[in-house]
Amino acid sequence: MSNWPAETKVIGQSTPRIDGAVKVTGKARYSSDIQAVGWLYGMILRSKWPAAKISSVNLDKARQIPGIKAAVPVRDGAFTIRYYGEEIAAVCGTSKQACLDALRAIEVVADVKHEFVVNEREALKENSARVWDSGPNAPANPRPRENGNVDKAFSECDAVIEGFYSTPVQIHNPMETMGNTVSWTEEGLTAWSSTQGISSVRDGLAGALKLDHSKVRVITEYMGGGFGAKFGAGVEGVLAAKLSKEAKAPVRLMLTRFDQALAVGNRPSSFQKIKIGAKADGTLHAFEGENYGTAGIGAGGDSGGGGGGADIPMPYIYKVPNTRVKQSEVAVNAGAARAFRAPGHPPGSYGMESAMDDLAAKLGMDPLELRLKNDPHPIRQREYKLGAEKFGWREKYKKPGSSPGVVKTGIGCAGAAWPAGGGDRGTQGDAQINPDGTIEFRLGVQDIGTGTRTVIAVVAAELLGLKPEQITVRVGDTNFPPGPGSGGSTTAASVSPAVFDICQKALAQLQTQSGLADARGENWFAACKKLGVSPLVVHGQWQPNLSADRACGVQFAEVEVDTETGLVTLKKVVAVHDCGLIIDKLTLESQINGGVIMGMGYALYEERVMDDLSGVMLNPNFETYKLPGIADVPDIEVVLINMPERGVIGIGEPATVPTAGAIANAVFNAIGVRVGSLPITPAKILAALGKVPPAVSA
Amino acid sequence: MSRMKKTEPENFGAFSRRNFFKSLGTVAATAATAQVQSVAAELEKVNSEKIIGPNAVPVTLTVNGEKLQLLLEPRVTLLDALRNYSSLTGAKEGCDRATCGACTVLLGDTPIYACSKLAIEAQDQEITTVEGLAKNDKLTKVQQAFLDKDALQCGYCTPGFVMSVTALLKKNPHPNADDVKHACAGNTCRCGTHPRIIQAALKAAGVEVASKTEVIDYV
Ligand code: FES
Ligand code: FES
Numbered sequence: 068m069s070n071w072p073a074e075t076k077v078i079g080q081s082t083p084r085i086d087g088a089v090k091v092t093g094k095a096r097y098s099s100d101i102q103a104v105g106w107l108y109g110m111i112l113r114s115k116w117p118a119a120k121i122s123s124v125n126l127d128k129a130r131q132i133p134g135i136k137a138a139v140p141v142r143d144g145a146f147t148i149r150y151y152g153e154e155i156a157a158v159c160g161t162s163k164q165a166c167l168d169a170l171r172a173i174e175v176v177a178d179v180k181h182e183f184v185v186n187e188r189e190a191l192k193e194n195s196a197r198v199w200d201s202g203p204n205a206p207a208n209p210r211p212r213e214n215g216n217v218d219k220a221f222s223e224c225d226a227v228i229e230g231f232y233s234t235p236v237q238i239h240n241p242m243e244t245m246g247n248t249v250s251w252t253e254e255g256l257t258a259w260s261s262t263q264g265i266s267s268v269r270d271g272l273a274g275a276l277k278l279d280h281s282k283v284r285v286i287t288e289y290m291g292g293g294f295g296a297k298f299g300a301g302v303e304g305v306l307a308a309k310l311s312k313e314a315k316a317p318v319r320l321m322l323t324r325f326d327q328a329l330a331v332g333n334r335p336s337s338f339q340k341i342k343i344g345a346k347a348d349g350t351l352h353a354f355e356g357e358n359y360g361t362a363g364i365g366a367g368g369d370s371g372g373g374g375g376g377a378d379i380p381m382p383y384i385y386k387v388p389n390t391r392v393k394q395s396e397v398a399v400n401a402g403a404a405r406a407f408r409a410p411g412h413p414p415g416s417y418g419m420e421s422a423m424d425d426l427a428a429k430l431g432m433d434p435l436e437l438r439l440k441n442d443p444h445p446i447r448q449r450e451y452k453l454g455a456e457k458f459g460w461r462e463k464y465k466k467p468g469s470s471p472g473v474v475k476t477g478i479g480c481a482g483a484a485w486p487a488g489g490g491d492r493g494t495q496g497d498a499q500i501n502p503d504g505t506i507e508f509r510l511g512v513q514d515i516g517t518g519t520r521t522v523i524a525v526v527a528a529e530l531l532g533l534k535p536e537q538i539t540v541r542v543g544d545t546n547f548p549p550g551p552g553s554g555g556s557t558t559a560a561s562v563s564p565a566v567f568d569i570c571q572k573a574l575a576q577l578q579t580q581s582g583l584a585d586a587r588g589e590n591w592f593a594a595c596k597k598l599g600v601s602p603l604v605v606h607g608q609w610q611p612n613l614s615a616d617r618a619c620g621v622q623f624a625e626v627e628v629d630t631e632t633g634l635v636t637l638k639k640v641v642a643v644h645d646c647g648l649i650i651d652k653l654t655l656e657s658q659i660n661g662g663v664i665m666g667m668g669y670a671l672y673e674e675r676v677m678d679d680l681s682g683v684m685l686n687p688n689f690e691t692y693k694l695p696g697i698a699d700v701p702d703i704e705v706v707l708i709n710m711p712e713r714g715v716i717g718i719g720e721p722a723t724v725p726t727a728g729a730i731a732n733a734v735f736n737a738i739g740v741r742v743g744s745l746p747i748t749p750a751k752i753l754a755a756l757g758k759v760p761p762a763v764s765a
Numbered sequence: 766m767s768r769m770k771k772t773e774p775e776n777f778g779a780f781s782r783r784n785f786f787k788s789l790g791t792v793a794a795t796a797a798t799a800q801v802q803s804v805a806a807e808l809e810k811v812n813s814e815k816i817i818g819p820n821a822v823p824v825t826l827t828v829n830g831e832k833l834q835l836l837l838e839p840r841v842t843l844l845d846a847l848r849n850y851s852s853l854t855g856a857k858e859g860c861d862r863a864t865c866g867a868c869t870v871l872l873g874d875t876p877i878y879a880c881s882k883l884a885i886e887a888q889d890q891e892i893t894t895v896e897g898l899a900k901n902d903k904l905t906k907v908q909q910a911f912l913d914k915d916a917l918q919c920g921y922c923t924p925g926f927v928m929s930v931t932a933l934l935k936k937n938p939h940p941n942a943d944d945v946k947h948a949c950a951g952n953t954c955r956c957g958t959h960p961r962i963i964q965a966a967l968k969a970a971g972v973e974v975a976s977k978t979e980v981i982d983y984v
Contacts, residue, residue, distance in 0.1 A: 079980075087912040088904060090920035091927055093855020093895035100854035108849065163845055164838050242859050242867060242921040242955045291857070291921025292955050324860040446983070453981060516919025516956050649980065653915045656978050661918060661957030689864035689953060698946040700959040705978040 069714035070567070070612045071648055077529040079711075081653040084521040085535055086289075086514070095289040098261035099321045101248040107136055109159040109310050109320030110166040111303060112173050113329065117400040117682025118183035118196075119148040124156050125174040132172055134165030137313035139306060148177070149198060149364045150400045151683045152329025157306040159318045183400040185677040187336060187361045190397045198364055198398040205359065205397035215389030220353035224344030227353075228425045232341065232418040233744045234727075235674035236361070237334040238327075238692060239407055243291025245331050246321030249307040255282035256308060260300075261321070263293035263515045264552030269545045271300030276308055287513045287543040294665075295406035296332035298552050303331075328687035332405030333675060335362040335377035335396070339418040343382070343426050349440045354390040356381040360414070361397050362404035376404060379411045383419035384484045386443045400682055401675075406554060408662075409485060409720035413669055413727055417745065420481035420728030424735055428467050434732065435460055435480060446619045446645055446708065447482050453706055454480070454643040458623040468739015473630055476638075477737025480623045481728030488646070488717035489616030490560035491551035494609040498527075498569045500577070501602045504592040506531070507539040508569070512550030512562055514542055517719055518654035519558050525651050526563050530570035532588025548606065556717025559650060560614035563715040569607030576603055614714040620644040620721040622663065624701075624729040628737040630756055633749030635734055637667055637701040640726065645708035647716035652707070659705045659722040666726020668695045671746050817885070824884050828853060829897025835884070843887045844868045844879035847894060855895035855924050859953065866952030869925040870894045876932040878951070895924035898931065906969040907931050916965035918956035925952050930966045939970055 071078070089095040122145050126138035138158045148155075158169040182196035189195055190204040198204055221227060248259040256278060262268045265285040273283045290297070307320035322331065337360040344353035360377035377396040423441075427434035435455055442448055455461065463478050470476050496510035508527060514520050520542060524535040531538075541547065551561045577586035581597035595603075625639040640663050649655060672693035676685040686692040727745060735741050740755045754761040818839035826833040826846065835850050844861070847853045847870075856879050859867035863881040870879045871893040898905045904912065907930050917923040926949060933940055933948035940948070945966040954962070964974045 083912050083915060084917075086920075087915070087917060088908075090917050090923050091895075091904065091908040091911045092899050093853075093924050095920060096854065097857070097921060099858070100848070102852065102854070162838070162841075163849065164840055240955055242865065242919065242953065243857070244859075290919065292919040294955070321858075324862070324865075449983065457979070518918075645983065652978065652980065654918075656976065657915050657918055657956075657958065657961060660960050664957030664959060665955075688862065689860050690862070694953055694955065695957075695959070696953065697949045697959040697962065700957075703960055707978065707980045708983050709980050710983045 069648065069712055071711060071714065072529070075529055077525050077535060079649045079652065082521060082525050082535050082651045084518045084654055085524045085540065086520050097243055097289045097291055098248065098259045098287055099243055099246060101259040101319065103248055103250055103317035106248060106317040106319050107159040107161060107314055108163045108166050109157060109307055109318045110163070110170055111154055111306060111320070111326060112156045112170045113326065114148040114151060114153045114155055116148055116177065116179050117151045117185065118180040120178040120180065121146050121148060121155065121175060122178065123176045126156060128172040128174065129158055129169040132160070132165055132169040134162055135160040135169045136316065137310045138169065139309045139313060141302065141306065150402055152326070152402060154302045154306070154330065157310055157320065159310040159314055159320070183682045185399050185401055185682050186679050187338065187359065187397050187399060189679070190361070190399045191359065198400055204399070205395045209393050209395040211391050211393040213391045217353055217355055217389045217391040220389035221344045224352050225347040226426065226429045227342065227344040228422065228429050229342045230422050230425050230741065231743050232339045232421050234337045234414040234417060235745055236336045237407065237669055237673050238675055239294045239296040239332055240327065240692065240694065241292030241294055241296065244322040244324060244327040245297055245301060245303060247304050247307050248317055248319040249304070249311045250317035251308050251311040255284065257284045257286065258304065258308070259286045260304065261290045262287050262297045263290070263513060263554060264298040265511060265513050265543060265545050266549055267298050267552055268300045268304065272304060272308060275300060275305045285545045290513060290515065293515050293553065294408045295410065295554060298406070298554065301331060324689065325687045328692065329684055330402045332407065333363065333402060334407035335404045336360040337377065337379055337414040337418065341418055341422040343422050345426055345430065349430055349432050349437045351385055351387045351441050352389065354382045354387040356392045358394045359397050361399045361401070363401040364398055365403035379415035379418070381415065381419065383415045384444065384447070384482050385419065385441055401677060401684070408665065409724050412483065412485065412720070412724040413666065416481055416483055416724050417728040417731060420725070421731050421741065421743065424479065424732040425741060433464055438480070438482065442482060444484070444619055447621055450619060450621045450643040450645065450708060451480070454621055454623050454641050457704065457706055458641040460623065463625065467736050470737055475628050475630060475737040476625065477628065477733045477735065478623065478625050479729045479732025479736055480621060481725035481732060483620040483721045483724035485556060485618045485721040485724065487555035487557060487616055488560060488618050489557060490564055490609055490614040490715070491557055492609050494550050494561040494565045495548035495606065496550070496562070496565045496569055497548055497604060497606050498573055499602050499604050500573055500595055500598070502595055502598045502600065504595040505539065507541060508566065509541045509547040510550050510562055510565065511545055511547040512542050512558060513553055515553035517553070517558065517658055518651060519553070519562060521654055522559050522650050523562055523566050526566040527570055530567060531574070531591065533591060556720040559717050560715040561609060563650065564610045564613035565607055567613055568610045569605055572605045572607055573603065576605060612714065615647055615716050618644065618646055618716050618718065618721045620725060622725040622729045624733040626730060626733040626737055628734055628752060630738065633752035635671055635747055635752065637671070637699070637730060639702045640729070641704045641706065642722065643706040643708065644718060644721060645710055646718040647713035648711040649707060649709060650715060655707065655718055656705050658718050660703055662719070662722025663703050663726050664695050664700055666723045667700070667730065669745060670727035670730040674746050822885070825888055826884060826892060827890065828892045829894060837884050839883065839885050841884050842880055843870070843882045843884045846884035847879060853894050853896055857921055857924055859922065864953070866925040866929065867922050869928040869952065871928060871932055874932060874935050876929050895927055898927070905931065907934065910965040910969040914961050914965040914968060916958050916961040918958055922952060922954040926954070926962050930962070930969065933966065934970060940966065942967065
């Protein structure tokens with residue numbers, strides 16, 4: 068049982084976000100809006116070659132461009148370029164226009180290498196160009212991890228399927244690009260950073276610039292999305308700092324949309340070979356999975372699954388008595404991967420859930436039944452049943468490919484598990500209670516867009532008997548008590564217990580100082596008045612029994628597939644999720660909508676396209692890298708499983724995990740053939756239907 | 766008012782004849798043999814105009830009812846003029862190439878991408894940015910509906926969507942969901958607020974769409 072009050076007035080309601088008004092009026096100052104006094108504009112020169120040895124970078128001519136105040140190379144001396152878009156140098160000046168001119172004036176002496184590789188399959192070949200001189204692009208013989216006796220188990224199965232499922236590299240593309248305004252003076256360094264981790268940026272800058280932590284302050288009042296890409300100081304942060312020092316002025320260096328696509332993270336690709344065997348009743352008996360993918364130049368070793376980089380959890384949420392898993396990460400000449408909303412899980416869910424539907428077809432079973440038979444988790448079991456009812460699964464389900472007509476309909480489902488979502492035990496915070504009854508919370512977290520400020524206000528309002536709008540919340544400053552990065556869906560579960568602790572302490576102290584038996588609600592102002600002239604400042608920290616980790620979630624999708632054009636239209640998604648104690652229904656729903664829509668992009672539109680011959684990314688912008696638009700989004704119904712006894716659990720990541728699998732299965736159900744590759748484009752549909760030849764790939 | 770000479774009446778989205786000839790340049794223009802005479806006359810007229818730039822020139826913008834006197838290179842976009850040369854940072858930069866709509870402002874009543882219009886071309890017209898909507902701190906119906914419906918998450922795309930929906934309601938006070946989708950087709954949101962934006966736009970037009978979310982107890 069959690070320590071939250073059994074009856075709540077504010078918690079669990081729909082509370083509009085407390086910083087909504089400043090956001091809809093344009094008053095909110097995002098990191099990219101900061102105009103520090105005397106600020107200069109900064110820009111980065113990037114490599115136009117996928118591989119090169121740079122022997123010198125001459126910035127003299129760039130420095131002479133009118134308006135240019137400083138220019139710095141990314142490194143002194145010679146260095147190696149390993150991907151198109153890698154940083155070479157940076158300039159700052161009084162206008163963007165001056166910077167554009169200066170970038171053109173930089174002279175780079177480079178020995179352009181013609182050996183590079185941007186295609187995973189090519190990179191695996193023995194004679195492939197090497198991304199790193201130190202070794203091959205992937206471990207020669209990744210060690211498989213085996214449980215049970217897989218070969219024997221397959222021979223005992225009544226039905227066996229083998230499938231190949233692949234997922235592309237996906238780009239985070241937050242609407243606000245990465246970047247900072249940095250002011251570096253004798254006193255120290257201040258960075259207004261577009262980050263989801265003010266502390267990690269502070270530590271990163273301090274480390275890279277050899278400064279004391281106490282000399283670096285990071286401020287993020289408002290930031291425009293991160294999705295996992297924005298934890299570190301980044302090369303761009305360090306360059307901005309160096310420019311600021313040289314120019315003796317604050318420098319705003321925000322990445323361009325192109326920079327964002329090339330160099331600051333992505334979700335690794337996956338190429339999954341999956342073999343599953345089951346008994347006649349559908350019980351899973353044997354699993355064999357082989358996967359490789361690329362995290363760009365961020366090559367790693369091999370592992371049995373679940374690690375960082377390109378590894379994915381296999382066989383995802385299912386317990387199979389006999390499993391063999393082999394995974395490897397293959398380096399290519401492209402920007403390195405970073406954490407991306409539920410790392411490993413969307414590809415993991417997509418591959419395994421696709422294979423489950425292929426198995427169901429082979430067994431002649433309803434794929435929902437196959438899941439109910441095999442899914443080991445009681446919460447997901449309940450979610451499948453509730454969701455199926457709401458979605459109308461039984462009425463809508465028909466055998467794969469049996470939809471009549473040119474435009475075919477289909478349905479599919481898939482499940483998610485998110486191991487994190489609990490709180491960060493180091494989270495701390497302060498509240499200052501003034502004699503006039505105003506109260507301000509200060510926590511060193513940041514609001515990535517999920518509504519962290521609002522969560523803090525709702526929890527405080529509940530415990531103090533006030534209204535959320537009476538609570539002032541200040542976040543996004545490393546001068547406040549430390550908080551976690553906004554990642555792993557941990558923020559709500561980190562700050563809520565800390566605010567709980569602060570409120571308990573505040574009430575106890577107010578009680579002592581005011582002599583009132585209960586300082587909450589209608590007594591609040593009287594109690595605060597008794598403070599006299601000095602405000603009460605209380606410090607609190609994360610406490611146990613108020614939050615939990617591990618969330619489930621299942622989603623159902625309904626599609627229409629036009630078999631003449633290959634176009635997939637997503638009609639409806641029912642998303643069933645559990646996240647413990649619901650703090651704010653409104654912002655929670657928003658996050659689930661957002662997860663579904665991002666998953667839809669992954670399923671149908673998004674893909675980094677590299678040109679094998681030039682090594683260049685072909686779609687580093689929004690006209691060619693397709694995101695879901697407002698006309699694409701389906702009717703989304705959200706079902707929340709209320710489990711207050713578990714305490715607070717994060718939702719941001721689980722909400723995006725099962726979408727692609729559910730859509731892919733719905734497409735399979737509609738046309739009766741598997742498109743084993745995301746994104747499911749019209750061309751792939753038509754190829755699967757035999758109407759056009761398949762795309763030629765290397 | 767601006768001292769700049771008023772050019773031909775603005776026809777938004779279409780080339781003016783004069784700009785067309787300017788952009789053609791001498792060689793291409795003289796090659797158009799059909800109307801050599803009139804082309805030559807046109808060129809002469811164009812060439813007699815004072816060439817502005819590449820150095821900074823005075824530019825006067827009328828933004829949210831106030832005059833902004835700026836000194837800008839002619840290549841500075843309206844978005845950069847607002848964000849980098851004034852304190853109006855409400856319009857956001859998401860792509861700087863007409864693909865995301867974060868920079869949407871109104872030119873008269875027409876929503877435009879401020880990143881894709883030169884500041885010097887936006888003179889003599891009323892420009893409204895997101896900061897110019899709420900009067901005396903009172904949110905407009907559209908802004909209030911965005912807030913009530915939580916049609917924002919990180920909020921970086923929000924000013925653009927608010928402007929697109931505001932422009933829609935000016936033109937069509939009773940839109941349906943398809944009208945909203947059409948009006949916002951040029952706006953991108955990565956956080957996935959789209960369903961809420963449709964609800965908010967309809968709410969601002971007086972139509973309440975209830976959320977379908979259900980909360981069910983586990984036990
Ligand atoms: S910044 Fe203007 S459309 Fe993207
Ligand atoms: S709310 Fe974040 S991009 Fe739209």
